[in-house]
Amino acid sequence: MKWAIFTFSILAVLVTTACVFASQYTNLETNSNVTTYIEDSKFPNIEIETEIGEYARYNYAIHFPKTKNDSINKTIKSFVSEQRDAFLNHAQTLKETDEHYSELALDYEITYLSDNILSIIFRESTQFIGEDTQENSYTFNFDRQTGEKLNIEALLIDEEAKDQLAIIAKRNILQNPGVTYLTENFEQDTNNYSFFNFADSTLNITFDTNLIQQPSGEAYVVEIPYCKLNGIIKESYLSSQVQKSSNETAILSEEISNTEQKETTSTLIPGEKYVALTFDDGPHHELTPKILDILKKHNALATFYVLGNRVQCYPDIVKRAYEEGHEIGNHTWDHPQLTALSQEALLQQLNKTTNLVASITGEAPATLRPPYGAMNDTVKQLANMPLINWSVDTLDWKHKNKQKMLEIVRNTTKNGSIILMHDIQQSTADGLEDIIVELTNQGYKFVTVSTLLQLENRTTNINGQVFNSASNL
Ligand code: ZN
Numbered sequence: 450m451k452w453a454i455f456t457f458s459i460l461a462v463l464v465t466t467a468c469v470f471a472s473q474y475t476n477l478e479t480n481s482n483v484t485t486y487i488e489d490s491k492f493p494n495i496e497i498e499t500e501i502g503e504y505a506r507y508n509y510a511i512h513f514p515k516t517k518n519d520s521i522n523k524t525i526k527s528f529v530s531e532q533r534d535a536f537l538n539h540a541q542t543l544k545e546t547d548e549h550y551s552e553l554a555l556d557y558e559i560t561y562l563s564d565n566i567l568s569i570i571f572r573e574s575t576q577f578i579g580e581d582t583q584e585n586s587y588t589f590n591f592d593r594q595t596g597e598k599l600n601i602e603a604l605l606i607d608e609e610a611k612d613q614l615a616i617i618a619k620r621n622i623l624q625n626p627g628v629t630y631l632t633e634n635f636e637q638d639t640n641n642y643s644f645f646n647f648a649d650s651t652l653n654i655t656f657d658t659n660l661i662q663q664p665s666g667e668a669y670v671v672e673i674p675y676c677k678l679n680g681i682i683k684e685s686y687l688s689s690q691v692q693k694s695s696n697e698t699a700i701l702s703e704e705i706s707n708t709e710q711k712e713t714t715s716t717l718i719p720g721e722k723y724v725a726l727t728f729d730d731g732p733h734h735e736l737t738p739k740i741l742d743i744l745k746k747h748n749a750l751a752t753f754y755v756l757g758n759r760v761q762c763y764p765d766i767v768k769r770a771y772e773e774g775h776e777i778g779n780h781t782w783d784h785p786q787l788t789a790l791s792q793e794a795l796l797q798q799l800n801k802t803t804n805l806v807a808s809i810t811g812e813a814p815a816t817l818r819p820p821y822g823a824m825n826d827t828v829k830q831l832a833n834m835p836l837i838n839w840s841v842d843t844l845d846w847k848h849k850n851k852q853k854m855l856e857i858v859r860n861t862t863k864n865g866s867i868i869l870m871h872d873i874q875q876s877t878a879d880g881l882e883d884i885i886v887e888l889t890n891q892g893y894k895f896v897t898v899s900t901l902l903q904l905e906n907r908t909t910n911i912n913g914q915v916f917n918s919a920s921n922l
Pocket of ligand 1: 821
């Protein structure tokens with residue numbers, strides 16, 4: 450099978466096909482050769498239109514989205530018609546054989562849908578009698594307000610943004626030593642940015658294999674987190690409300706085995722009282738550094754249960770936290786309820802985050818905090834590390850009140866407690882110092898979760914076990 454230059458190999462693992470979520474369809478037209486119909490899609494206000502042509506020597510099946518915007522529909526329709534007509538024109542010239550016929554399959558995937566953006570990838574597979582199958586991909590990005598098809602220039606704030614985007618792309622490419630430049634400085638020419646699409650947390654730009662090559666022979670895709678595009682791409686294209694649940698854009702990455710836990714047992718002294726402060730859902734660009742400053746001032750260690758999709762925005766903050774002695778725990782890639790995921794999706798959530806953290810700190814997370822504390826046997830088994838809930842819930846996200854947070858901590862903390870907070874809450878950053886002072890006055894010392902666990906089952910394998918506190922203390 451020959452892959453054409455615009456192939457999106459990464460996206461080939463995506464699960465969505467146009468028909469999966471269809472719940473009803475209306476038959477529009479049937480003649481001897483061509484059938485068309487419309488179905489619901491899983492996206493609001495978008496239907497799936499299908500056209501199937503069946504002839505003696507060739508057939509085709511085309512799926513494409515139908516929106517509420519005429520201008521978008523016109524662009525899409527003219528594209529699919531062109532593809533179909535080009536196929537038919539060639540197929541009709543080929544000689545009939547008994548066993549073979551020509552075939553076209555054109556399907557699509559919506560990679561992103563927000564108030565302002567519709568991002569689509571079409572995948573086309575063509576086979577003519579006596580020829581190899583050709584696979585092509587085509588990307589379309591629309592402004593849903595204007596109906597306009599967007600090129601990369603339309604996204605950029607100004608001329609300077611072009612250079613900034615080129616710098617980001619170049620840096621990304623240089624991080625992959627296997628790639629070969631075929632054209633010098635190609636990243637400075639925005640004409641080379643024609644194939645881009647919006648994904649859940651990244652803008653993905655695919656470069657032509659005539660410009661750059663990697664050992665696998667696949668087209669090179671630069672994935673840029675949206676947080677790095679502030680000031681480069683117009684805000685309306687970055688900040689609008691996403692209209693679907695998160696997609697599984699992660700590639701199953703190699704599992705990094707947990708490195709040995711740090712030798713910190715000696716820091717635990719019998720007779721002393723210990724607690725573990727934990728901060729979930731970060732890192733936050735402003736509040737996490739503030740929290741780190743407070744922890745440093747009081748010589749306190751804590752555990753940060755980070756989200757992979759935020760880590761990619763703020764790797765330096767994670768690096769700082771790690772270097773200052775704090776534990777970086779896994780809180781998944783983008784905070785799904787793990788009990789609702791397939792095993793594959795679950796592993797993606799865990800491994801992608803683990804790999805990213807390990808690439809920044811050099812150490813894989815040793816503990817997992819499942820979002821919402823939700824877990825079952827599958828989660829426990831696949832986690833392959835201790836699962837950490839909490840015994841003191843500050844409810845900081847709910848009341849956003851530092852006084853209430855202090856009262857809860859003061860009244861419910863015991864020796865061995867694991868205290869749940871969120872480093873994305875202003876009130877938490879504001880109230881942390883009072884909590885540290887209060888607990889210090891009560892005689893507590895602050896250690897990481899992994900250190901606290903060392904007083905638990907010291908001899909047994911604790912992977913897959915759930916801890917709310919260190920109850921042996
Ligand atoms: Zn969380």
